[in-house]
Amino acid sequence: MQVNKMEVTPWDVKGDLNYDKLMKEFGIQKLPLLPPEFKDNLMFRRNIIYAHRDFGRILDAIKNKIPFVVMTGLVPTGKFHIGHMAIAKQMIFYQKLGAKVYLCIADIEAYNARGQSLEDSRKIAENEYIKGFKALGLKNENCDLYFQSERSKDAKKANAYYRLQNLLAKHATFNEFRAVYGEITPGKMVSALIQASDMLHPMLPEFEGSVPVLVPVGVDQDPHLRLARDMAKRIKTHKFIQLSSTYNKFMPGLRGGKMSGSDPNSFIALSDSPADVKKKVNKYAFSGGRATVDEHRKLGGDPDVDVSYQWLKFLEVDDAKLNKVHDDYKNGKLLSGELKKIIIEKIVTAFKK
Amino acid sequence: MQVNKMEVTPWDVKGDLNYDKLMKEFGIQKLPLLPPEFKDNLMFRRNIIYAHRDFGRILDAIKNKIPFVVMTGLVPTGKFHIGHMAIAKQMIFYQKLGAKVYLCIADIEAYNARGQSLEDSRKIAENEYIKGFKALGLKNENCDLYFQSERSKDAKKANAYYRLQNLLAKHATFNEFRAVYGEITPGKMVSALIQASDMLHPMLPEFEGSVPVLVPVGVDQDPHLRLARDMAKRIKTHKFIQLSSTYNKFMPGLRGGKMSGSDPNSFIALSDSPADVKKKVNKYAFSGGRATVDEHRKLGGDPDVDVSYQWLKFLEVDDAKLNKVHDDYKNGKLLSGELKKIIIEKIVTAFKK
Numbered sequence A, B: 001m002q003v004n005k006m007e008v009t010p011w012d013v014k015g016d017l018n019y020d021k022l023m024k025e026f027g028i029q030k031l032p033l034l035p036p037e038f039k040d041n042l043m044f045r046r047n048i049i050y051a052h053r054d055f056g057r058i059l060d061a062i063k064n065k066i067p068f069v070v071m072t073g074l075v076p077t078g079k080f081h082i083g084h085m086a087i088a089k090q091m092i093f094y095q096k097l098g099a100k101v102y103l104c105i106a107d108i109e110a111y112n113a114r115g116q117s118l119e120d121s122r123k124i125a126e127n128e129y130i131k132g133f134k135a136l137g138l139k140n141e142n143c144d145l146y147f148q149s150e151r152s153k154d155a156k157k158a159n160a161y162y163r164l165q166n167l168l169a170k171h172a173t174f175n176e177f178r179a180v181y182g183e184i185t186p187g188k189m190v191s192a193l194i195q196a197s198d199m200l201h202p203m204l205p206e207f208e209g210s211v212p213v214l215v216p217v218g219v220d221q222d223p224h225l226r227l228a229r230d231m232a233k234r235i236k237t238h239k240f241i242q243l244s245s246t247y248n249k250f251m252p253g254l255r256g257g258k259m260s261g262s263d264p265n266s267f268i269a270l271s272d273s274p275a276d277v278k279k280k281v282n283k284y285a286f287s288g289g290r291a292t293v294d295e296h297r298k299l300g301g302d303p304d305v306d307v308s309y310q311w312l313k314f315l316e317v318d319d320a321k322l323n324k325v326h327d328d329y330k331n332g333k334l335l336s337g338e339l340k341k342i343i344i345e346k347i348v349t350a351f352k353k
Helices: A019-026 A056-063 A082-096 A107-114 A118-135 A155-171 A174-181 A186-203 A219-234 A274-284 A293-299 A307-315 A319-330 A336-350 B019-026 B056-063 B082-096 B107-114 B118-136 B155-171 B174-181 B186-203 B219-234 B274-284 B293-299 B307-315 B319-330 B336-350
Strands: A007-009 A012-014 A049-053 A069-074 A100-105 A143-147 A213-218 A244-248 B007-009 B012-014 B049-053 B069-074 B100-105 B143-147 B213-218 B244-248
Touching (some): A049 A219, A082 A213, A082 A307, A100 A118, A100 A186, A118 A143, A155 A186, A155 A219, A174 A219, A186 B155, A219 A244, A307 A319, B049 B219, B082 B100, B082 B118, B082 B213, B100 B118, B100 B186, B107 B118, B118 B143, B186 B219, B307 B319, B307 B336
Parallel strands (some): A069 A100, A069 A213, B069 B213, B213 B244
Antiparallel strands (some): B007 B012
């Protein structure tokens, strides 16, 4: 595998990822010792969620049964796919722990940054993303699902959300927006502002009042968090509790490298049939196996580069089973085709729930 | 009087105003032949309102008794003063002709461009601007008065107004915003967007539907109109009727030159007592009179530079009376002190109605 210079920005992830280096660069911290309910979650247990900012106040809220919010935004373009699972499962995990979920469909961002109509965004959100979140277990109760273009059927809430977006504009410079988007346009700038309101507005009196808000993201999204945190510090119309965030590692693309929404052979979509899953995995999944069965039996495979195994870390709840697959694959007992069969089953099951 | 190079932008008016040149430069047109109800209005009759864009469809609406909207925005800073009267009286004039009035209190703009809190904007709007409009005759019926920070108590309307603001961002460049504001900041840019939504949103189905909208302005505000018109042409989510606008000349400041909200001796405020009015006019009003009474009686005064006379053009409804003042002043029959007494009475009466 070729090693490329790492470059992570919100608009692109290039090269191979060194998560320790990323953590240092963005000034975010390693997760503290977590209570047992977190260790029950494979993403925390396996260090897939590996860093944070101000996560302590979320842990306190859980411990003391104080209300808190977990929020995420989805740009409704393309398919809901296996790469979205990490965030979706986190939202569901926190919902079970008592969090109020804020799920934002970023149709203003899809329009302004990608030129997608609001109608298309609504269709894709309903047929892909919302369906996907529900398939994975998100409940309607204690969930505020909304579109950026139509925040609320309650006028007080709608006014408050957009008012916050408008007022935040005073509290950032063009250069700060450039740090989030690279090249900026008026549309992208406005998207960054509404996104900051998405993260901060749950704390307004019209919504949940002064509760801590957690935003779980991939590390590439941290600039959005930093901008929202900076604006929240400067604005005087409301005293915001500083945003909490956690950072998760990316699931690799099916053929290795980055998973990309615009390359359907880099992911498995919710809408892929079991036959599609089988075909895609067998045809495209980057293998850590040897050229021949004999060689594989003799020398063993490399689970660390094998995408099926990497995906299994996100899907196999049982540590013992996962370890057995790892060892069996490494010592040649498990063949690439057999490993693929395991992951195919796991994917089909995950998307059927 | 010193003649300065004319420079008119939305953020500054410098030098002496050559309205014909301005009209040419901004590509706006002379008013067409107007129906009798317009000739009854001293601002139209005296060419104070002197140019337009797409005013024809407003005239058609009036003629055919088709609904139309007249809208204006007020940045609620400082005092409501005599310089605001021209716009206020136009709004009231159109309201009487059947227009639905949209009166926007630009508190988002006051916050983002001038750092004024929403609370202060609300107080100033209520104690100065709204009071002033009502004193001059604006009726509550057929008037939608709103604050940018809280568009509506109807959620559908609130969502629609801010949605339009957000979507418009895709349809302009940073350079186009610079043309409106000179130096731009994220806050000013967002203000320009909400201002465009202010002008265009009456046409949305959640508001009045497809009706023509007239925005009466001073010629310095035309770049805002041009930006809104350009964005309206480009956006595809709604087919907007192109905005209509008229352009009025400025009332000069009390001491000559520009009236300025930050210089209380350049205007008469609604809150000035009759004694204040008398004192200010007598002390500051730039006079076209001669150095001595004898000289004035012999040589006559100059009404064209006399601020009291210039103001009288905005306040004396009766053409014969106005002409008599003009002639009497010019031939020395009317003294400066007497002219000042006339305008003092007119101002006190105008602000008492």
